Amino acid sequence: MQVKVQSLAGDAGAADIELNDEVFGLEPRADILHRVITWQLEKRRATARGTRERADVARTGKKFGRQKGGGTARHGDRRAPVFIGGGKAHGARVRDFDPSLNKKVRALGLKMALSSHVKAGSLIVLDGFSVAKTKELKGHFATLNAGKRTLVIDGTTNDGFLAGRNLVGVDLLPAVGANVYDIIKADTLVLTRAAVEQLEARFHG
Incomplete structure (x- = not known):
């Protein structure tokens, strides 16, 4: 599927991006998402x-x-x-807080979490995410019409991560740390072009 690529200023990018339907075009299932989120939260618990x-x-x-x-x-x-x-x-x-979950189910849950934002229209794809000032980044989010709770996933950590760590309602993750719980919890999912490429390569690399 074709998705518009925007800049941080909210302008349309020079070229659209083609999202892999096998990653971003699945029909979300509540039972799969529930299993993966339960597994993920159990793994966080310490005894x-x-x-x-x-x-x-x-x-x-x-x-x-x-x-x-x-x-x-x-x-x-x-x-x-x-x-x-x-x-x-x-x-x-x-106590044992280390449940097991099949890798295929975990991968399917992540694909469905990404697809849920595409289906809801709450996915924004940026050309890049590199800005030095928090005040400047806050203004960019206002032009993007992001929701109350926004998750930004970039290919790797950069200056934008330092600028955005003090913004209320904004979470930032590198592509390697993308997970179902944080994606589902967010009202708006913001992916950079690099993050899309890495997420697709994660399943089809």
């Missing part, structure tokens, strides 16, 4: 460091006092949580 409980502490299990007449409670184990050096009661345990 607590496991603590040693009563069964994990290396202390004597010998009864250290007689049952009656000692003036103390009837303890039979130094591993009890009430003692210094004893096991932790109800301590943190290591």
Whole structure:
């Protein structure tokens, strides 16, 4: 499909760009997107460091006092949580937040996330993304009619990334970091010509 290429000033580019239908022309499926986003958010989670409980502490299990007449409670184990050096009661345990998901499903989810913006008309393709001043970049976004939350994906990091990091509602990613969650969360997806080429090569390289 043919898409207009714009400049940061909002003008139409000299030439249109041909988007690969196998990457940008798929019909989005909610079940695939849900599976990939759930997998991605689970992968971000970190687990607590496991603590040693009563069964994990290396202390004597010998009864250290007689049952009656000692003036103390009837303890039979130094591993009890009430003692210094004893096991932790109800301590943190290591949990598994590393689900698996087929690579083909992950790739399909990314294609559908990109296609969803094409279908919704919220995709903007820029000729390039290189600007030094934050104030200048903010004015360019106003002329592009970008949404409240905008994701910009370029081929690589450049001066525009430094200029845009303080803009509210603007996220910036290199093409290698493109992911389903950030793309779906954005109201407007802005791709540079270099990002389009790298994303298409990612699936058909």
